[in-house]
Amino acid sequence: MSAGSEWSRQRRRRGTIRAQLQAQVDSGMGSCWRCGRWIPPGTTTGWHVGHIIGQADSPEQTFDRSNVAVECAKCNLRAAGRRTQAKRRARKRRASAWLSDPEGRFL
Numbered sequence: 001m002s003a004g005s006e007w008s009r010q011r012r013r014r015g016t017i018r019a020q021l022q023a024q025v026d027s028g029m030g031s032c033w034r035c036g037r038w039i040p041p042g043t044t045t046g047w048h049v050g051h052i053i054g055q056a057d058s059p060e061q062t063f064d065r066s067n068v069a070v071e072c073a074k075c076n077l078r079a080a081g082r083r084t085q086a087k088r089r090a091r092k093r094r095a096s097a098w099l100s101d102p103e104g105r106f107l
């Protein structure tokens with residue numbers, strides 16, 4: 001089968017996980033796993049499917065029910081910002097390696 005069908009299969013699983021977490025929120029048991037902020041029942045926006053182990057660190061656990069939890073938008077965005085910063089730092093390190101010659105002198 002093509003990679004496309006694998007993708008849509010995972011999309012469906014992701015939808016199920018979101019529905020499970022939505023049920024948790026609706027039952028009044030949904031709190032952000034990072035900061036503990038309570039998400040009131042019936043809230044459909046303002047929270048995200050958070051990954052306890054980052055997708056970058058463990059892609060195979062992206063859709064693992066034990067690796068996902070309700071995460072408030074604030075924490076989700078903050079986590080995304082940290083990931084972007086880490087990438088930016090990594091690029092910077094590579095860039096400075098290109099700029100220095102093997103003896104460590106900067107060109």
Ligand SMILES: [Zn+2]
Pocket residue numbers: 032033034035036037071072073074075076
């Ligand atoms: Zn939070």
